[in-house]
Amino acid sequence: MVTRITQLPTLRIDPAQKVVFDYKGKDYAGFKGDTIATALYHNGVKIFGRSLKYHRPRGLYSLDGECSNTCMEVDGIPNVRTENTLLKQGMKVKEQNVKGSAENDMMGFIDKLDFMMPAGFYYRTMHKPAVLWPVAMKQIRKAAGIGTISPDFEMPGRFEQIFPSADVVVIGGGPAGMNAALAAADKGLRVVIMESRPWLGGFFDYRTVDYRDSEYKKNKQLYIRAKELASKVESHSGIRVFKHASVVGTYTNNLVTGFQIGGEKDNFTERYIEIRAKSVVVAAGCIERPLLFENNERPGVMQVGCVHRLARTYGIIAGERAVFSVGHDLGLEAAIDLFDLGMKILCVADVREDGQNPYLMIELAKRNILLLKGWVVSEAHGSKRVKGVTMTTLDGTISRDFECDLVAASAGFTPINGHLTLAHAKLRYDSHTNFFVADTMPERTYSAGRMLGLEDSLSIEVSGMLAGLKAALECKKFYDAGICKTSDGVANSQESINQLSSEIDTVTAKLKELPGTARGSKFVNAPVKGRKSFICFDEDTTIKNIKQAVEMGFDVPELIKRFTSAGTGPGQGGIPGHNLPLYVAKYTAAKNSSSGSHPKPTNVRPPLVPTFISTYAGRKHIMMKRTPMDQMQRADGGVFRKIGVWERARYFSNDFSCKKEIENVRNNVGMLDGSTLGKFRIHGPDALKALQRVYVSDMSKVKAGRIKYSAMCNDDGCVIDDGVVIKLGENDYYFTTSTARAGSTIEWIRYHTRFDGWDFYLVNLTDSMGVINLSGPNARKVLQKVISQDNDASIQDVSNEAFPFSGYREFMIKNTIPVKAMRLGFVGELSYELHVPSSYMVSLWNMVKEAGKEFNIQNFGVEAQNVLRMEKCHIILGQESEQRTNLLDLGLGFLWDRTKKDAKTIGAAALRHAENDPTRFRLVGFKMEDNGRAPNDGALIVDDKVRGYVCTARDSFTLNEAVGMALVESHLAEIGTRLAIFEDECKGELIYGKVVPMPFYDPDGRRMKS
Amino acid sequence: MVEIKRYSPVSFKASPKRTEIRDNFTVVLEYEGEGQQPFDPSNSKDNYIVDLSHITRFDVQSSNLDDITPFGIKIPQGLCESYLQDSVLINRMNRVQASIFCLPVKKDESSKECQFDFQCSCDSDCKCDPKKSSAYTETTEVGMCMAIFGKNTFSITEKLTSLDFLDPVKKTPFLYQGPMSHIPCQIITLSRDGAKSGIIFTASRGYGKDMTHAIMDAGAEFGLKPAGEDRFKSWAGSL
């Protein structure tokens, strides 16, 4: 148990509120505001898990999740970064990747076998002899991975998504970000600020040194200044604050994505956030650069900020006897502050020979803290946790050992550049700050604060203000150039732009007077061999591994990353991101004895913070279309399937052969809901021209009162759609398309006429009309009954003479329901298609059903229709056609009018080119030999090669034999040709069919046409 | 005997309190538990959704839209601008196309209900009466139509679409043609004024059920409630 300081003004825990949780089956308690890791640390847990490859013990190192050291399983969820996950009542916490326990891991011996595992060793081992590999692979798989997830795991919680609109997004809720937000919001813009920690304040939040703004002069401490800024931001009506919200992606055109973790009062566990801003300010701050020395990840080695924040934010003094090895003034500041909070500090090594802040030197001296300038920690001792360290001078000539249980180690800082590079900023290494800095910024994006290399508190704030103003100016310019000049919300006059520009000049000048970028600490690695100096903790990649990779010819950091895996673990490159390129540059320079190449940063990839799949998914609603008959058909026992964008009744019983449905259509009468058919009106002076372009037939021949069946092709001459066209008036047509094409028909027609400048107008009426397909020998009788009720005598006549095949009529049912009726015959029977306004569909359906009762009217579904039309050899596009078949191959050449060349009909040229090619596929009908069963759809037609395939084949109840249609090479298309059919799982046993004339059912069309 | 009835593609999990049969639609005027009556749109903390799928709508297309005057009203010139006059809402969709919504309005007000009262004096080549001119197509049945209004209107929409309803460049009422819950919609923002904020939108009729579900789910945290047409009238009347 570590004693807690419970009285500090900077604390973010509430010691009055206990939170009980379960760790490995036992109850532990932390405080409200604790992270899981701080609560565990408070309870004396120092080893959180074991490393991926060597099973080395790992402890708390940073507090922002830059490595997987504190990843644990929480409530069944693996790889939870406990160091920045808030503790909740009742949480169940477990260690990962251990055999036994994290404290005593039976796999720990692997740490000694590192000599067997140089960089890329997998590639050079375990494949000789070949039988070894499958065995080895199983072991590798078991050893890999860190956490465990069960295949039936159900993610608890509610995940939401929002797409807030904003003008400016500020990334980072520290002093620079808050200033940027205030500056932009004060100009009347809509600002969103996103901060990954649960509070605003950032770099100021835990620091008690004085804020040196001359305007205040009140000896104010930084954390107080942070609170002041936070309250301004949170109360500003123009600023929307997302706390506990990490940005995970930044993209071109100022798109920012992230997610927020829900608090107690929120109705979400996490929510995905996506914002299309007009300008972005990145003020993401810095993380610490790990110091490279032997055993630099031993539990007890922590980053300076981690030690400092543990004390100031969580009230935890991380060790009894501490040694510091730092490279910057903040390290010295932390040592002083921690000393004052009661930490025993044996020494502070600073890699810098000089340049320390004199004030801090005096304060150290006042406290008798030993400062070793030009020294660095070279090795941590202790097998499971730090028991001591060796400190050396930078050249390694003098060394000193200290016994200690805490090493606060930090080589310096490195900016969090991911938000910039993801949005295409190009980085350059700056030798003054020793930062990678953005050379070219993404459009309308500005950065501010510490990531620029600023350390002075006022400079940081002013840089934020400047970035906020610049962002505001971009937005103003955007609105000023807006397509609509009807702005009322924002004053966009040139005047306000000028005013803003001059304000920017003033602030720029002010910033110039303030301290500029600080000199950063140079890249240092302790004078050791680096066998266990880890450049990447997640992947156990050592300095030695990097050297090996370079020797083998990998000279680009990005490739070394691939070869050694460094930076590819759950820490998202946080640990090696800076050190890897620097080390590679240094090592290759030394190797080639050149003066040094420029460090090239490795790629950063989204998500910048590991993000739950459930969070990205947010609230995904299944969006399907339903016909007006949906509920009723379900009540009638319809078995529904999602077909394209629609929910459709495919069957009306669990007999998927649909025998009853089929027989009832053939013998009595059936009704099918065809509402999904595409339906359109085209009108305007050039409507006919447009139809001539897209349909293969001569559409000038469409007659009033008649329907015209035709097809649309693509430029390859493949049929993309078929349907009927009805002439409603001069240059006014109603036409139907297949269900699949309904959504793209308008787009298609407009595309193919886009250069012509024709005046025609299209209206998609698909959803506005329900369609009843009334089919079967009794269909006429049913229709007669439905319409006889009120139409006048001339309309009432639906005899074959008055309403023949291919006829079109309009009725009013009960003087109320307008119906467009077409005499068609897709299923091969006497058949009517009734188009009715969708809202009336249920009523008309019920009327038809009632009228049909005496004729045993029944529902039939899409599959029954499929079989019925197959017997009649009517094709379904996509089923009897594909990429390799054109209009002619399908036997639909009769639709094509070759005389209308001026129409530049789509597909016509291709049809002309291909029509004499003897090697094409042909659609044929076949029946099975010797009363054999039907082959599976998709079976192949073969000889020694594949010669075609079966499109649709069924054992026909109507014909009492097995029939089908197939696409075959044209030399097999002649009537009487024997087809050898190869089915899946046939084990070489072929079955045979014979090409027969089409259609199989009612070949002379008497049933359909009379 | 089958009773002739028209059905909306939208239905709410709420019990109608008062209904009215109109043109064979059963129009809900008020649902149980809708909240305070009479409704004061400018001072309400609640958020409502109203099914307006029964209202008459038209599509009008012409290469010369300036000539076309639906119900005698000029079509707005600016692309994606809307114009609301009495009960007629006209939305300029593109260079050659506009949509027209005939909104229900308060009976007791002097404003006319366009679709019933409109008298056209043209004898031939009519450009103002949708029933006479071939430039118009009735689209009532093409889409569902709903209104969402209340102070959290845009907190609800931001969960469903990235369209920027609060874009300061836009002036209400204005039209968005864009996706909501992944479905292409026409969305007209009628007001962005605090508690009076609200939109009307249409989308393909077939999506009625799933769209309703998506909106109710998004609106749950803001207490989004189904309301009857009367509440819509009070709101629309206050604009």
Added chain:
Amino acid sequence: MSLTITCPVCGKRDGYEFRFGGEDKGPRPEEDSLTPQTWCEYVHLNKSVAGVQKEWWVHKDGCGSWFTIYRNTVMNVEVQESEACR
């Protein structure tokens, strides 16, 4: 990357509201003029420019307009026509 496209009717919108309609190859050729080669060129062949190209788009989730834009295929961003000449 995150493409936005400026629709001549609806303004600047998210790229996913649109559908790509191919490199601009000019007006549809006369049917009689087409040989298999010129047909193939018009229908199938592309320049696949790594740089700025003129291309067709339709605002499928919006107003339904077809229009051309200039886009830099290396950066996947819409650019001004003036930049296309560079």
Added chain:
Amino acid sequence: MFGKYKPMWGEKTQLKSSYDVVIIGGGLHSLATAYFLAKEHGITDVAIIEKNYIGFGGAGRNTAIVRANQRTQYNVPLYKEALDLWPVLTKELDYNLMFNNCGNLNLMHSEAAMKAARMTIATAQFHGVESHLIDAKEAKELVPALNISEDITYPIHGAMFHPPGGVVRHDAVVWGLARGAAKHGVEIHQQTEAIAINTSNGKIVSVETSRGSISTNKVLISAGGYSAGLIYKMLGIKLPISVLTIQAMVTQPVKPLLNHVVSSGAYHCYANQTLKGEIATGAHMDHWPNYTTQTTAHYIKHQAEALSEFLPCLRGLRFMRIWAGLADMTPDMAPILDGNDQIEGFYFNCGWGYFGFKSCTASGKYMAQFMADGEAPDMIKPFNLKRYEQHKLMGETAELVSYTPNN
């Protein structure tokens, strides 16, 4: 135990002024072609010219999935041979390519898809490639994490199970082939950009690079997604290719969860577990041409939505990294392997779409033969460019050609 660390593909050398063969692009198809040219045909005076570093493009950004269950008879034998070559090459190159033949499970979400699968399966079986249609329950037994309930957008009806397929460590193939080719004398020149190809009287004469001119009379462009643009830029030959950006991503690593590759056309999604334990999963692509390898917010979200439905336990995992590569798509989803036709000595190998990884070994083998003989071997003859103007699309996809690249 491992001896001295030596550069795997030779020390950096000067670019010579002439080579027998110049190969533009340092990806898998180039490396494989070079390897087979040198090993099988004794043509060792070969330079590979790579603008960035070997494996920079699709070679290092692909699904790593291998399989041989293509749709049509021209493709199946080629992919079968490619699949059979992994263990052979592991031995030959003495480099562990880590072939994990865990089998592929291609999910079917409708009756229509089951029918389509039958045709593909029959084609595979006809050519001696193991592939079976299984129902949803059997699929669930193989992959317990599958959600076979009805309440998802695309309920699972069954799957095409292809046991010989699996996953190969893609980087290993790059490095192994590079090492193998270099051993046989092939020179690999990284950071070297091909700028122009010079012809004379319809014959190749030289290649201009950023490091000088090379005279040669045989050039191969097999630069993956960059091929189409380069071929047009350097030689004015247009191709029926749309270069699209395709994305893939991984979750944080977990202990074994998926023992097979799972893919779904309806969800535009595949998922498999790498040897490191990450769930590698890939996506649909933007259907407009691009040379960018930047990722989008749209697809990582789309992927999460899809996985949430059919592999719902993955909701508890976090995405860690997303990246993108290029796929050069043809209208019929089959590649174009052609050459020595329009321009003597000029060969090209492109249009692999997202099948470039699984095919690279066989493609390299036959392109090497093609370049050695000057005449296309029967195996790759059908993949000529002429087929497009002859209206003889190959049918690797059933989808009809539209104005938008299909994928």
